[in-house]
Amino acid sequence: AQSVTQLDSQVPVFEEAPVELRCNYSSSVSVYLFWYVQYPNQGLQLLLKYLSGSTLVKGINGFEAEFNKSQTSFHLRKPSVHISDTAEYFCAVNPSNAGGTSYGKLTFGQGTILTVHP
C-alpha cells in the first residue's frame, strides 16, 4: 500500500514570491508521482508527472517538481507566483508495477491550499 503526506495544509504567499509545496510518500514499491491542481469550484487537472528519467520535472504554468528517491519526496516549486495560482494542490502516487487499469487508482495526499496575496 502507498500513502502520501502533504506537509502543509495551507501556504499563504505574496505575489511574485517563490513557493514550495511539500510532498512525502511511503511505498514498498517504486511509484509514479503526480501533482494535480484544483481551482475553486472546478475539477482537478494534471500539473505535472514523474514517470522516469530526469528527476526534475517541468509542468504547466511555470511549476516544477523534483523527485528525491532517498528522501521519498516530490516537492512542487514555482519561482514567482501569481494571483491566479491560488488553488488547492494535490500530490498523488501510483505504483509503477500496477499496470493496465490500476494506472488510474491514485493515492492522493490531503491537499495544500495555496493562497497568493497581492
Next chain:
Amino acid sequence: NAGVTQTPKFQVLKTGQSMTLQCAQDMNHNSMYWYRQDPGMGLRLIYYSASEGTTDKGEVPNGYNVSRLNKREFSLRLESAAPSQTSVYFCASKAGRTIPGELFFGEGSRLTVL
C-alpha cells in the same frame, strides 16, 4: 469540448433517500473512476471501471453501487444515503491502459445528506 460531465452539481438528501450521480465523457476513454473528496483527506477512490462491462471496488466502496452503462457513461448510486456520505464526488476518465495517472476530472457533484 465538454470532457467529463457530471450531474447534478448540487444535491441535498435526507438520510435514507436514494439517488444516482451521472457521469459522461466524450473523449472515447476506456477507464472511468469515481472519487470522493473530503476536507483534510484528499480524494479516495470509490469504484472504477476498466472498460465497458467491468467494475471494481476502490478504497471506500461501502454504501455505493456503480453501473457502466456504455463506454461513455458511468453512474454512482447511493441506495440509502447516510450523513457520512456528505462529500464532493468526482468522476474521472483515463485514455489508455498504459498511461499512468493522467486522469481527466469532471467539475464535481456536491452532496449533502441531512
